[in-house]
Amino acid sequence: MAIQARLKNEKEDRKRLILNNALILFRENGLNGTTIRQVAKVSDLAVGTIYLYFPDKTQIFCALLIEGYDLLIEHLKKTPHAYSAMENIENGIDIYFAFAFANPEYFSLIFYTVQSRGQGVLELADTNSVTYKAIKQRKDKCLALVMDYIKGVRSDLSRKELERTAEATWSMLAGVILFFGKDDKKRFNSISWQAKKMILNSLLSL
C-alpha cells in the first residue's frame, strides 16, 4: 500500500505525479485511449486513489489543458518588443507555431475543446463550472494577446474590426497546426511559413 499523503505538500506532489503520468499517456494514446487503470498502474496507485485527487477523468484532462494554455500564454507574452510591430507579429506567429510543434501533447489537448455541442471529445456542459470558466478565461486571454499584436500594425482598425481580425487570425493559425502539426518538421515548417506569409500580407492589405 502506498504511503499516505497527509501534508498539503505531499498531496500536491501526488497530484502532480498523476498529472505527469496522465500527460504522457494522453499524448501517446489520446483521451479515450487512456484508461484510469493505466494511470493508476504507472503511478503505483490503486484505481480508487486516483479518484481521491480528481473527481473524474475529464478533470485530469482539463487540469492539463489549463496548464497547456498557461504555457502558451507565457510563451506569447515573451515576445521581444524591441523590433517593429510587423516584426513583433511575425515573431508571435513563429512562437505560436513553434510551441505547437514542440508541445504536441498540450496542443492536442487545447483542440479537444474546440468542437463544441456534443461533437467534441471533451464535454463541459456546465458553463458555470470553475473548470469551464478557467478554460474560457485562457482562451480569451490568447485572443487578447493576438489583438495586441495586430493593433501594433493596424492601429486604424475599430475595436470591432480588431476583434474580428484577431478571431479569424487565431483560428486560421490553429487550423494549420491542426492539419499539419503532426507531420514531419520539414513539411510543417514549409506550410506554416506559407500561412504566416499569407496572414502577414493580408493584415497589411486589409
Added chain:
Amino acid sequence: MAIQARLKNEKEDRKRLILNNALILFRENGLNGTTIRQVAKVSDLAVGTIYLYFPDKTQIFCALLIEGYDLLIEHLKKTPHAYSAMENIENGIDIYFAFAFANPEYFSLIFYTVQSRGQGVLELADTNSVTYKAIKQRKDKCLALVMDYIKGVRSDLSRKELERTAEATWSMLAGVILFFGKDDKKRFNSISWQAKKMILNSLLSL
C-alpha cells in the same frame, strides 16, 4: 423479429436505414456519445444485426464521413465558371463556408480525422485499409480543387508553391469553421467573411 433482407436492394435499404439513424445520433451526441444499442433501438433491430451490416462502430462513422466528403466535393465542383477567376475563388470559399454551416453533422465528421496519431477520436491505424484509402482520396480531391481555384488567380506559381498555398488555405479555412462553425449564424458570417477577405487579399499579394 424484423423481416429478413435477402435481396441486394433490401440489404442496401437496411444499411441506409442504419446510416441515417446513426447520422442523426452522431450529430446529436457525437461518436462517443452514441451507442450501438441506441442505433439498434431507433432502427428497430437487435444489436447483433447492426454488426451484420457494419464490422464496427468506426466503420459506420467512416461510411458517413465519406458521404460527407462526397457531398462537399459535389458542392465545390458546382462553382459557376462564368465569372472571373477572383470571383470564382470567392465563390468557392462561400460554398465551403455555407456547406460547413448547413451540414454541421457531416463537417464534424470530417474533423474527427484531422487529429492523427493517437490523439483523435477516430483511429484508422491501418493506412492500407480500404476505408483509410477512401478517405485519403477524398481529402486529396478537396485539395486538388482548391489548387484549381488558386491556379485561376495565380498562374505564376510553381507546382510546389501552388500546392503549399492550397494546403495553407484549406487548413486556415477549416480552422475558422472549427472554431466558429457552431456559433450562431450572425457571428459565423461575420468572422468567416473576415477570413475570406484576408485570404483573398493574401492570395493577390503573395
Added chain:
DNA sequence: TAATATAATGAACAATGTTCATAAAAGTAA
C-alpha cells in the same frame, strides 16, 4: 498504547463495444 481520523485499496456496479450459439425466416425440392 489506545483511540481517532485520514488515506489507500480493489472488488463490485453499470454501461459500453463486440461476439456467437440459437432461433426465426426465406428459399428450394419433393
Added chain:
DNA sequence: TTACTTTTATGAACATTGTTCATTATATTA
C-alpha cells in the same frame, strides 16, 4: 404442403471501461 437447407436476426454473454464504496492500512492524537 412438407421437409430440408441456407440465410438472416436475435439478445444473452464477455471483456473492458469509468466510477463508487465498504474495508483495510496508515498516520495523528490523547
